[in-house]
Amino acid sequence: MGASATIRARVESLRDEIRYHNYRYHTLDDIEIPDAEYDRLMRELQDLEKQYPDLVTVDSPTQRVGAEPSEALKSVRHRLPMLSLDNVFSEDELREFHRRVAEKLEFEDGALDLQYAAEPKLDGAAVSLLYEHGILVRAATRGDGTTGEDITHNVRTIESIPLRLLGNGYPEALEVRGEVFMPRAGFEAYNKQARAAGEKTFVNPRNAAAGSLRQLDPKLTAERPLDMYVYSVGLVEGGNLPDRHSEIIEQLQAWGLKTCPERGVVRGVDGCLAYYEAIGKKRDSLGYDIDGVVYKVDSLAMQRELGFVARAPRWAVAHKFPAQEELTTVVDVEFQVGRTGAVTPVARLEPVFVGGVTVSNATLHNIDELHRKDVRVGDTVIVRRAGDVIPEVVSVVTSRRPRKTKPVSLPKRCPVCDSHVVREDGEAVARCTGGLFCKAQRTEALKHFVSRRAMDIEGLGARLIEQFVEENRIKSPSDIFELSKEELAERERMGEKSAENLVRAIEASKATSLSRFLYALGIREVGEATAHNLASYFGNLPAILEAGAEELVKVPDVGPIVAKRIREFLREEHNLEVIRQLQDHGVHWQDTDPSMVAEEGPFTGKTFVITGTLPGITRDEAKALIQKNGGKVTGTVSRKTSYLLAGEKAGSKLTKAQQLEVEVLDLDGLRALLKP
Ligand code: D41
Secondary structure: OOOOHHHHHHHHHHHHHHHHHHHHHHHHOOOOOOHHHHHHHHHHHHHHHHHOHHHOOOOOHHHOOOOOOOOOOOEEEOOOOOOOOOEEOOHHHHHHHHHHHHHHOOOOOOOOOOEEEEEEEEOOEEEEEEEEOOEEEEEEEOOOOOEEEEOHHHHOOOOOOOOEOOOOOOOOEEEEEEEEEOOHHHHHHHHHHHHHOOOOOOOOHHHHHHHHHOOOOHHHHHOOOOEEEEEEEEEEEOOOOOOEHHHHHHHHHHOOOOOOOOOEEEEHHHHHHHHHHHHHHHHHHOOOOEEEEEEEEOEHHHHHHHOEEOOEEOOEEEEEOOOOEEEEEEEEEEEEEOOOOEEEEEEEEEEEEEOOEEEEEEEOOOHHHHHHHOOOOOOEEEEEOOOOOOOEEEEEOHHHOOOOOOOOOOOOEOOOOOOEEEOOOOOOOEEEOOHHHOHHHHHHHHHHHHOOOOOOOOOOOHHHHHHHHHOOOOOOHHHHHHOOHHHHHOOOOOOHHHHHHHHHHHHHHOEOOHHHHHHHOOOOOOOHHHHHHHHHHHOOHHHHHHOOHHHHOOOOOOOHHHHHHHHHHHHOHHHHHHHHHHHHOOOEOOOOOOOOOOOOOOOOOOEEEEEOEOOOOOHHHHHHHHHHOOOEEEOOOOOOOOEEEEOEOOOHHHHHHHHOOOEEEOHHHHHHHHOO
């Protein structure tokens, strides 16, 4: 069947669009649409060309994978081409892949037992490393699979890539291939810092990795937290490797190359599906972005039998997860007011399914960020939701901007209470000056007051607080202690039983500690660690109320700014009134002996930061242990930090510590320091 004019036109327009995005991606290093959208365009074109083969032209983007390498870096021809991977997006497509494999290998029983090596599909940049006599002599990007770029100088700065292989028995020439990626924590930390410095942020970890590798100055690459997992071999000369993919990877690991710890071997298509399920569940906690899993027929003999189609092996396939970036439109840009009055721009979106959930709001972080991205009502934007990170607007697709849009500006008055919005010099955040007069600040302050690590009133959720504030039933924290079981039970969705439980939780919260109480007040800059230090230094509240700034700065972890915030807070009559009311309603704690000096011990003069989950002990216990031995515990890693105590799932603090070369300890390491 011949193609109609409409089909011809569609094919041409798809090609134009794909060429344009190839150019943006490969040459400008500045992507405009998410991968998922690009994949859809490419698929549509491939499907049409399959249906109408006479429409295929030699210059169609489908006839080449990738695009030209940049001018600036030296190009490298891969001795063996770096193949591409076919994708499947559903169970059906995967079964179809498996059926083709089984058929080609002439299995008669459906190949239920066929072994696949399975591994996460890392979302980074594909790279080839060439080792000669065990020495890293060249590194190159994949490029279009045939020709890549020489990035040896940059790759040498990645600490986890060995400059020489360990052990022995490696071939004289060995080319390994893998993915260079930026771990999520490093990406977040990098962007946070770039945002604070008013510099350009990375769109996503993959772009961050690819961009970092293509820097012309290796010093810049060295500052980027990159890592690499290897997943296959290319050229092998003067030596032999095992004849199973899984064993080869094992061997590479033994030679000092990093491989993905999640990799495994599974049986048949059902094994693949179970693996996909399991990795999907783990996806958010992996610490790096993945966009699917890859299955490879484990036996190299079978791989040889299966061979290739076009540029992709028949023996491997990528099984993709739902995309973490999608396109949608901005319905409105609103400003939200937080507990400390910070006014944050938020985009209201046409709901879109991304990263496994439906998203209809995305943060724009702060006003500078809003202006830098220039997000306007009506814009088409890329939204990203990776892991448990809050959804954000990554960028605007300016080529799809409707006419007559206007830039959004910071409101002069609070959208909630109409107080003035001010932005202090050098501050990224603008604030509502309404204080607790502002319902938004009051609501957030109350949510903080009842939260688990503050007064710990279980069952008084966000929704209830919002209702109570809206109705003016709760104006001040002490009003919480006047709520009766009867009035709670009248609430929607609140049964007799839960009303009773809530009243009991409110009652129980009255017996608290000075440290929790101080934290619950929500004084700016007074986090848990500072509240704890204030409580143990002074031992009682009147001493804190009386303390001047000179006394306050003697408390561990309290500097002039924090002291100023504490004084500002305690000078306000309405804040003192809140404290009195709470005590009148029965909130109480045990005073302790004022230490007035930090404890003396082996950790005197040392500052610790704690992060992650510690084995068998809570963070509070670890903190107490450090403090008892004279150490200080603070909340942020800086050059002044002596040690980072890191447990499982340590995130951005660990990256920061590594960047600043702060010594990192685990719990055993901490205990070892205490041994005489
Ligand atoms: O994690 C990945 N991104 C990944 C990519 C992987 N785990 N395995 C891969 N295996 C291959 C073959 C089967 C061709 C050796 C790949 C890629 N290729 C690949 N990456 C970029 C293009 C192709």
